[in-house]
Amino acid sequence: MSLLLKIPELLALGCLAAYAADEMTLYELLPPETHQFAITYDVTATKEGAPFFLNPIRKGSVATKERVIERSTGVALEFETVSGQDNTDFIKVHLPAPVPKGGETRIRIFKTYADAKSYYVKDGVLVFDRPFGIRRDVVVLPAGWELTGSASPGIVSTQEDGRMRISFLNDRDDQLPVKITARRLP
Numbered sequence: 569m570s571l572l573l574k575i576p577e578l579l580a581l582g583c584l585a586a587y588a589a590d591e592m593t594l595y596e597l598l599p600p601e602t603h604q605f606a607i608t609y610d611v612t613a614t615k616e617g618a619p620f621f622l623n624p625i626r627k628g629s630v631a632t633k634e635r636v637i638e639r640s641t642g643v644a645l646e647f648e649t650v651s652g653q654d655n656t657d658f659i660k661v662h663l664p665a666p667v668p669k670g671g672e673t674r675i676r677i678f679k680t681y682a683d684a685k686s687y688y689v690k691d692g693v694l695v696f697d698r699p700f701g702i703r704r705d706v707v708v709l710p711a712g713w714e715l716t717g718s719a720s721p722g723i724v725s726t727q728e729d730g731r732m733r734i735s736f737l738n739d740r741d742d743q744l745p746v747k748i749t750a751r752r753l754p
Contacts, residue, residue: 592609597696597708597710606633609623616669632679633679635678663675701738707733717747
């Protein structure tokens with residue numbers, strides 16, 4: 569099912585990022601030859617009365633394996649892909665109830681993106697080149713790779729499973745330019 573919505577209609581329904589709070593995105597890079605990364609997006613819908621939340625699918629990316637849960641209960645939420653103006657697609661999440669006055673609805677969106685233009689290997693170097701528009705983002709490198717560079721400052725740590733993790737804080741009013749490079753461990 570495809571539904572065409574215009575940006576003013578979306579704003580009136582309180583469904584765009586301007587009505588979201590407490591956002592964080594986790595990007596888990598899958599084997600680089602797949603050009604895929606798993607995304608876990610946590611967000612809190614705060615617009616009073618909003619019956620649903622819209623999450624844009626970035627142009628150039630192909631989204632698969634989508635599922636959505638309410639974070640406080642773990643209950644699966646209904647969703648669908650809808651089209652907006654300028655050929656922008658969204659994941660439209662049906663909230664369990666309209667957002668109450670002074671309240672919020674916390675959701676988690678899972679999806680896998682394939683995007684060969686932003687995630688690839690060139691001359692043996694893994695490259696993840698994707699601007700981040702929200703405040704908090706984390707990138708986890710695939711197993712067997714180590715960080716060699718980052719265009720923006722980040723906090724680097726190692727997870728229990730040995731994969732490297734880079735955390736970013738976007739304190740700008742625009743997108744944070746993120747370009748990560750890595751090499752395969754011997």
